[in-house]
Amino acid sequence: MDEVVQALSDIVKLNTVNGNEKLVADYLADLFKQHGIDSTAVEYAPNRVSLVAEIGDGNGPVVGFDGHADIVALGDATKWKADALSAAIVDGNMIGRGTSDMKSGLMAGALAMIHLKDQNVPLHGTLRFMATVGEEYGQYGAQQLGEKGYAKDLDTLIVGEPSGVHKQLLLQKKIQYMLQSDEVGAKKLFDANQTNEQHFIELAHKGSLTYTVHSKGVAAHSSMPEIGKNAITPLMRFYQKEEDYFASIKDYRNPVLGPVTPVVTMVKGGEQINTVPASADLSVKIRTIPELPNADITAAIKQIIADLNADGADLTLDILSDLRPMHTMDDAPLVKAAKEIGQAELQQALPLIGVPGGTDASSFLAFNPDIDVIVFGPGNITAHQVNEYVDLDMYHRFITIYEKLITRLLK
8 A cells, every 4th residue: 555545544544523633633743744844733622623734935825725624424334335434445446434525635635735845846935734623514623714814815725625426427417417517518528538537626616504593482372372472473474575585586696606595494383282382493504606695695684584573573593604605717827727737637628617515615715705716626426425435546646636736826
């Protein structure tokens, strides 16, 4: 096993399910130290530590590389081909939770930094490597790093999240839909690709606004509702007005991401069937786009609530998450360089796409909206699934891509 695969195996075996990212931060800090690279540990909570490391002469732009160390739950152990934390290698693929999302991308970025340092490649500016905590559940680490100023001087940001699919999946309709491609275009990509995976450069992803509206009433026996106040009634009025608002924004559209996508995801109310409910809640998840800022949507929801409260309701708004969308123009130097270098190294065409899911980029952009961002890394859509894997050939290639891309950006 070569040293780069060994390093990936080492961190995949570290259990960082929804926490305990200090294990990965400590491993990376020690690895960087062996190669003369200083790093800074940023504690979020006990055993939850992000890591920041930098190289370069400081006389030029700042290029960021972002990856997260947390992973999602392991899933049903009986359905895995190998133990989820074994980092087993089968037919050139490493299997395990986090192999694709996103310890392979994280380690590829770290090794690219190490190789550039070891080879004394002149970097006129700064390469800032950031390994974050809590991306899967709130982007806690990226938010904290932003608060500490690590985003304010970033010119570009490479997010090493998985950007590929197994080549055979290009022939499936649902994948073609997800990639905004037709059958002819997908077949063209398939025929031109000599590897096992097709990758994409994600230059845009939707943001996310998640909130719960709480309605307060007064409990009473169902035989005497007049002495109570039904919390469900004003919540239903809110729902109708919210639906009217959602209909009014349906024409907002991003050329890459498409429309705003609002979904009412949970409704709760009442305690038992013979009691007037004293409380009720309605929760919503909205996938947002740059053309309609999250702040504008929030203001509209607050106005609906204010109007209903003025008419006797008792509604309150609880914002659970507010993550902005990302869209980098396709003529940005970062995008052009990634496309040229990536196509040469991966031996395939690299379509530029937008995706509905978010990344740490949202939190960094909240502190510096002028960062050019791409999402581009080893791994595929087995993320969060049993038998998640990374193609080790792609993992090796992405280390080289990152080395060449960073060198180009800091020449």
